[in-house]
Amino acid sequence: MKIANMIFHVILIAVSLFFFKESLSFPKGDGLGGLSPAFFPQLMLILVIVFSAYDLIVSFLKKENARFFEGVTxxxxxxxxxxxxxxxxxxxxxxxxxxxxxxxxxxxxxxxxxxxxxxxxxxxxxxxxxxxxxxxxxxxxxxx
Structure with a gap:
């Protein structure tokens, strides 16, 4: 499970970075009278990246190596x-x-x-x- 968890988080971070890069092309919020349309997606993507990086580090430091679907009923x-x-x-x-x-x-x-x-x-x-x-x-x- 440790390896699957780490692979999942690396893929999730890569996909989130790709979408964050794409959100930079959204129109700016200057003439819209408020926040940019990219604000909320960028905020969510940053949170996904931060939490995935944290869980990736925790998974890396774990000593156990349980099977992926162990305990699933x-x-x-x-x-x-x-x-x-x-x-x-x-x-x-x-x-x-x-x-x-x-x-x-x-x-x-x-x-x-x-x-x-x-x-x-x-x-x-x-x-x-x-x-x-x-x-x-x-x-x-x-x-x-």
Whole structure:
């Protein structure tokens, strides 16, 4: 697992650096009356690079060398499949249904996978989807 983890982080850092380089060609925010459109993607890419570099160093310093899928059960694989499938479904439905509805349903499904109570799952999914919607629409002027 140590080698797979290190390879994954090297690839992730390389891809993030490529996208960061590409984001430098975004238009500047001078005439837009606010932040540049590249601000949020660049911030996320920098955070991905920093956390990946940290985990790469930790993986390098670890003494153990466990197998990659050691301890993974069938139930975990099904949960991963449902989460991955809900993300693909969200991407597929993004232009066809309102964002806030898609986000709330996806977050509700993921809360249920995490075995939260029904009421907690409902409140969490609605509050998070409305918050994300308001941050992007009102804060970053992104049309969703």
């Amino acid at each position: 069938g139930k975990m694989a099904v949960s991963f499949g449902v989460v991955f499938g809900s993300m693909l479904l969200m991407i597929f439905l993004l232009g066809k249904l309102p964002f806030i509805l898609i986000a709330a349903v996806m977050l509700f499904i993921q809360c249920m996978i995490l075995k939260l109570k029904l009421g907690t799952s409902l409140v969490t999914s609605v509050v998070l989807s409305v918050s994300i919607y308001l941050i992007f629409v009102k804060g970053f002027n992104v049309l969703l």
